[in-house]
Amino acid sequence: MSALTRAEAEGLIQEVLEVYPEAAKQDRARHLAVNDHALERSKKCITANRKSLPGVMTARGCAYAGSKGVVWGPIKDMIHVSHGPVGCGQYSRAGRRNYYVGFTGVNTFGTMNFTSDFQEKDVVFGGDKKLAKVLAEIEALFPVNKGISVQSECPIGLIGDDIEAVARKSSAEIGKPVIPVRCEGFRGVSQSLGHHIANDSIRDWVLEGVTRGESGPYDVAIIGDYNIGGDAWSSRILLEEMGLNVVAQWSGDGTLAELKRTPQVRMNLLHCYRSMNYISRHMETKYGIPWLEYNFFGPTKIAESLRQIASHFDDHIKEGAERVIARYQPLVDAINDKYRPRLNGKRVMLYVGGLRPRHVVGAYEDLGMEVVGAGYEFGHNDDYDRTLKELGDATLLYDDVTGYEMEKFVERIRPDLIGAGIKEKYGFQKMGIPFRQMHSWDYSGPYHGYDGYAIFARDMDMTVNNPCWQKLRAPWKKGA
Numbered sequence: 001m002s003a004l005t006r007a008e009a010e011g012l013i014q015e016v017l018e019v020y021p022e023a024a025k026q027d028r029a030r031h032l033a034v035n036d037h038a039l040e041r042s043k044k045c046i047t048a049n050r051k052s053l054p055g056v057m058t059a060r061g062c063a064y065a066g067s068k069g070v071v072w073g074p075i076k077d078m079i080h081v082s083h084g085p086v087g088c089g090q091y092s093r094a095g096r097r098n099y100y101v102g103f104t105g106v107n108t109f110g111t112m113n114f115t116s117d118f119q120e121k122d123v124v125f126g127g128d129k130k131l132a133k134v135l136a137e138i139e140a141l142f143p144v145n146k147g148i149s150v151q152s153e154c155p156i157g158l159i160g161d162d163i164e165a166v167a168r169k170s171s172a173e174i175g176k177p178v179i180p181v182r183c184e185g186f187r188g189v190s191q192s193l194g195h196h197i198a199n200d201s202i203r204d205w206v207l208e209g210v211t212r213g214e215s216g217p218y219d220v221a222i223i224g225d226y227n228i229g230g231d232a233w234s235s236r237i238l239l240e241e242m243g244l245n246v247v248a249q250w251s252g253d254g255t256l257a258e259l260k261r262t263p264q265v266r267m268n269l270l271h272c273y274r275s276m277n278y279i280s281r282h283m284e285t286k287y288g289i290p291w292l293e294y295n296f297f298g299p300t301k302i303a304e305s306l307r308q309i310a311s312h313f314d315d316h317i318k319e320g321a322e323r324v325i326a327r328y329q330p331l332v333d334a335i336n337d338k339y340r341p342r343l344n345g346k347r348v349m350l351y352v353g354g355l356r357p358r359h360v361v362g363a364y365e366d367l368g369m370e371v372v373g374a375g376y377e378f379g380h381n382d383d384y385d386r387t388l389k390e391l392g393d394a395t396l397l398y399d400d401v402t403g404y405e406m407e408k409f410v411e412r413i414r415p416d417l418i419g420a421g422i423k424e425k426y427g428f429q430k431m432g433i434p435f436r437q438m439h440s441w442d443y444s445g446p447y448h449g450y451d452g453y454a455i456f457a458r459d460m461d462m463t464v465n466n467p468c469w470q471k472l473r474a475p476w477k478k479g480a
Helices: 006-017 022-029 063-072 086-094 120-125 128-141 154-159 163-174 191-205 231-241 256-264 273-287 299-310 315-343 361-366 381-387 403-413 422-430 449-464 467-471
Strands: 032-034 079-083 148-152 178-181 219-225 245-251 267-270 291-293 347-352 370-376 396-398 417-420 435-437
Touching: 006 022, 006 032, 006 396, 006 403, 063 079, 063 086, 063 148, 063 178, 063 191, 063 273, 079 086, 079 128, 120 154, 128 148, 128 163, 148 163, 163 178, 178 191, 191 273, 219 231, 219 256, 219 273, 231 245, 231 299, 231 315, 231 449, 245 256, 256 273, 267 273, 273 291, 273 381, 299 315, 299 361, 299 449, 315 449, 347 403, 361 370, 361 449, 370 381, 370 403, 396 403, 403 422, 417 422, 417 449, 422 435, 435 449
Parallel strands: 079 148, 148 178, 219 245, 219 267, 267 291, 347 370, 347 417, 370 396, 417 435
Antiparallel strands: 032 396
């Protein structure tokens, strides 16, 4: 049940649009909608994956962020060079908590920042020679690395550096794969194209020449889990407890060898559809490996996903799935008994990227909370197709929402909690509204799996019921 009726939600959208000039109004109207369960395809109600409107604040990232910060960066035993100015590399390195096991600077490099540190002279005279020197220095300083990726930033595409030629020459010299990734930030409309470019570079430079081989009957790969706060570990525990053999993780706590091993698995289990569906579809086409999207947020979706995964295997795995669900039910009951009375009926608005605007809905509902608005920063219409049935009828939908729109929606709906990103966090907190940073779990986690659900419930209670909010007053609670 939505916080607003359909008529009220539609009226709110029209009210918000009135501030824009006519051309901008028409553009933004296509990105704001009211959920309708009667629709099968989201294209009939909302537009997605279009350029942001010039002049308004957008929370989107760039193609470089999608490639380096999401897909390639978490591969722990490779070194990922940000080829361009140092600022982009520092942002992508420090933005996410992709946990990994290993010795940093020896055999793992995820929290280190490697950059060619482009200067004005490099833009004028080209950076190919500098890149070749950087790659040689990396091999001398960190000889245990398993390979290098070159993540190109905006100047590289603008001046036309031939990073492919440098990569091939350096690879031959050091005897390890050097992979060029044409992920210049100006490409595409958001970080989403960076995911696609990164997937394609794995297809062309890692999986090219890899053939389908023999595999165990229960070998699977986790695709699209970046181990934020340990998420992939929590997911892997459940899959292995039910009897499956996880031979690869993409790409949180993952290795280059695991990427190459993936064409041998029986099934790819896809968590973040937006970032990794491309490579999953490629492996289905080339190797005949089926893929399945699953959701490990909250006990309801976990149980559904475990049973759906098990349905593709034999009775041994099916029995294992039921055994896992039964084993954790006492934990689920204890969590719900403790937190549902404190959170029941609380309303949540979401504005996040990747899979979260739909995947976390079930976890909130397990706690008795209601999602009254949701939107994607860089979603496509197939993301919204998957979202329509997850949200209540007449729930507010917003794509690439502007700062002005989000503030007005929040002011009218008055949610008890907002889940969005770091760019929205402090503004809404200053308004006196409880807020969780749902891109990297506000420095908590994991949130996947049954163990993660316990942390998720604690964090939501800690946020919503924190007495600090009594010291702040939302704008609508203040006098004239």
